[in-house]
Amino acid sequence: MSDIKKIKDEFISKIKGNLNLDQVNKIKTDLFGKNGLISSQFKRLGSIESSERKKFASDLNFVKDELQDLINKKIQEIETKKINKKLENEKVDITLPERPFVCGKIHPVSQVIDEISSIFSEIGFSVEEGPDIENEYNNFTALNTPDNHPARDMHDTFYLDQKKELLLRTHTSPVQIRTMINGKPPFKIIAPGRTYRSDSDQTHAPMFHQVEGLHIDQNINMSHLKGCLNHFIKEFFEVDKIKMRFRPSHFPFTEPSAEVDIGYQIQNGKIKIGEGNKWLEILGCGMVHPNVLKNVKVDTKKFQGYAFGIGIDRLAMLKYGINDLRAFFECDYRWLNNFGFDPLDVPTNYRGRSR
Numbered sequence: 001m002s003d004i005k006k007i008k009d010e011f012i013s014k015i016k017g018n019l020n021l022d023q024v025n026k027i028k029t030d031l032f033g034k035n036g037l038i039s040s041q042f043k044r045l046g047s048i049e050s051s052e053r054k055k056f057a058s059d060l061n062f063v064k065d066e067l068q069d070l071i072n073k074k075i076q077e078i079e080t081k082k083i084n085k086k087l088e089n090e091k092v093d094i095t096l097p098e099r100p101f102v103c104g105k106i107h108p109v110s111q112v113i114d115e116i117s118s119i120f121s122e123i124g125f126s127v128e129e130g131p132d133i134e135n136e137y138n139n140f141t142a143l144n145t146p147d148n149h150p151a152r153d154m155h156d157t158f159y160l161d162q163k164k165e166l167l168l169r170t171h172t173s174p175v176q177i178r179t180m181i182n183g184k185p186p187f188k189i190i191a192p193g194r195t196y197r198s199d200s201d202q203t204h205a206p207m208f209h210q211v212e213g214l215h216i217d218q219n220i221n222m223s224h225l226k227g228c229l230n231h232f233i234k235e236f237f238e239v240d241k242i243k244m245r246f247r248p249s250h251f252p253f254t255e256p257s258a259e260v261d262i263g264y265q266i267q268n269g270k271i272k273i274g275e276g277n278k279w280l281e282i283l284g285c286g287m288v289h290p291n292v293l294k295n296v297k298v299d300t301k302k303f304q305g306y307a308f309g310i311g312i313d314r315l316a317m318l319k320y321g322i323n324d325l326r327a328f329f330e331c332d333y334r335w336l337n338n339f340g341f342d343p344l345d346v347p348t349n350y351r352g353r354s355r
């Protein structure tokens with residue numbers, strides 16, 4: 001067999017093998033490189049008998065073309081395989097069902113905290129926060145609450161240690177203390193947040209929400225308190241007139257103290273706030289007790305003011321017609337879907353915002 005035929009047969013079977021690109025390139029060099037097998041045959045041309053030279057050259061050219069052709073096809077084949085594999089891996093299954101789009105809802109309590117904050121902000125109150133875990137001093141002592149006061153009872157308060165030094169705050173009033181200790185008068189703040197008491201029935205939950213209000217300045221008196229609360233209630237319930245009464249009461253941290261009731265009636269099974277001859281208690285308030293101001297080093301000869309504490313959950317239930325408080329804290333998604341608010345919806349019926 002001639003050399004050319006040998007080369008041809010050997011390399012055709014090599015090229016047919018399962019090769020990668022590097023291996024094919026190696027074959028290419030082995031054949032057509034400077035000292036490659038085919039290149040060497042071409043170098044031999046001059047030394048071949050002239051009678052055979054023509055046929056030899058023609059055979060050689062033929063084999064050269066054939067092998068080159070095979071190599072090019074092989075390279076093409078390897079590249080196509082590579083692309084197909086890539087496509088296969090990146091394939092998107094468009095027959096898969098779409099992912100469900102779930103849009104969260106704003107909890108009514110968060111919505112109401114937002115509404116309350118914006119109403120008070122409009123009349124100059126800033127929003128403060130305090131921790132849920134409070135010390136006994138801020139929660140009771142600084143607020144002029146005597147040692148034997150029933151609120152300090154274990155039945156009422158969740159204490160976190162044996163010595164009863166740390167507790168879950170029973171009201172938002174300690175934020176008054178924190179604000180006044182850390183700042184200088186005048187103070188005009190509200191403090192919404194979570195509060196805790198050992199209580200649980202249809203209208204009481206062990207955790208609930210309050211908003212505290214505090215306004216201390218040089219000439220603040222009870223009529224400012226009345227005006228402020230009157231404005232708030234009207235804005236919150238979106239009514240132009242509100243029936244409101246201040247009932248004398250007692251809180252250790254205010255003197256005088258009052259509880260505020262608002263008038264309502266039931267019309268077609270729905271509660272209507274602001275009119276009617278029924279009364280609903282919604283908050284506690286009063287003029288801050290001088291002992292409290294002394295405890296936080298506010299000069300009582302110069303400064304005085306009012307404070308109030310409102311139950312937020314109660315307000316949310318009234319405004320949005322929710323009648324079981326416990327549902328607020330059960331994390332039932334169906335309930336939230338029904339009573340919650342769309343995050344991007346500014347309530348059009350809410351005057352405090354759209355104005």
Ligand code: DAH
Nearest residue numbers: 171254284285286307308309
């Ligand atoms: N802290 C009181 C409570 O939890 C509510 C309250 C009443 C707050 C009168 C006040 C206030 O600031 O002046 O029942």
